[in-house]
Amino acid sequence: MTPTQLVGPFILFILMAIVGLELRPADFRRVVEAPRAVVAGTLAQLLLLPLMTWAVVALLALPPVFGAGAVLIAVSPGAGISNVLTMLAGANVALSVTLTAVASVLSVVTLPLLSALGMRLFLPDAVQVEVPIGALVGQLSVSMLLPIGLGMWLRTRRPEFALRHAKKLQRGALVAIGLLLGAAFAFEDGTDLSFADARAGLFGGAVWTLSAMAIGWGVARALRLSEADRFTFLIEFSARNVAVATIAAISGLGRLDLTLFGAAYVTVGYPLCTAAAVLRRRLRIA
DSSP states (O other), X not given: OOHHHHHHHHXXXXXXXXXXXXXXXXXXXXXXXXXXXXXXXXXXXXXXXHHHHHHHHHHHTOOHHHHHHHHHHHHSOXXXXXXXXXXXXXXOHHHHHHHHHHHHHHHHHHHHHHHHHHHHHHSOGGGOOOOOHHHHHHHHIIIIIHHHHHHHHHHHHOHHHHHHHHHHHHHHHHHHHHHHHHHHHHHSOOOOOOHHHHHHHHHHHHHXXXXXXXXXXXXXXXXXXXXXXXXXXXXXXXXBOHHHHHHIIIIISOOGGGGHHHHHHHHHHHHHHHHHHHHHHHHHHO
16 A cells, blocks of 8 residues: 555544534434434435436536546535534524535445445446445445544543634644645556646536535425525535545545546535525525
């Protein structure tokens, strides 16, 4: 394994410990207390986002490497930023946290399985990406489940530590991911990217995000949830955990090029999610 492949799981461990610091047992009890929104929302993400990804990649004729990267984004759990944006918009923060928590735990199994299936179905035979399902499940179990549990334990035993240091640790981990990507592109074989490819990736990231928003809103409407819950679904479906997708690409699959779509998605997707949250907040105030 290369140095970046070895460092990646360690960074993911820290990130998931930070996720655990922000969770409480009540966040998981809501699955039993209000199962319809949580279960349906989780299943819809697992089933509909990969299908939508296939449609976007096919309709836009994105390069295969972007298609594979988009699959990783689609099967990754929701990002912690979704909880922040939901709070900013004045939507259902408790539902957002629960959806993120459940998806993060399930992704230990769903990410390897769905990414393997998606890449087999959606990509041409010439550019197939082999996903080591068993190895990836084992790696994610250690890098995600263990630190989430550790973070929740620390929040229960040392709540003042969680409140004081969670944001600082999160910023540090994100900087570490940036440095990891920089080192990977500098010292490993990357992928030459033309201006046309970069433009296609950015456009694809924008279309993917807007499509995910539409699916989230549509699923919540079909469930006859409140407007606040509909917006929560909109954000939760579209704000994906790029850090998990990045570590899975570099450390789990050994493919630096599969991070390219994630980079394009972050550039346009997170700003679109933020703009949606700000717009809803202003409309509520008005």
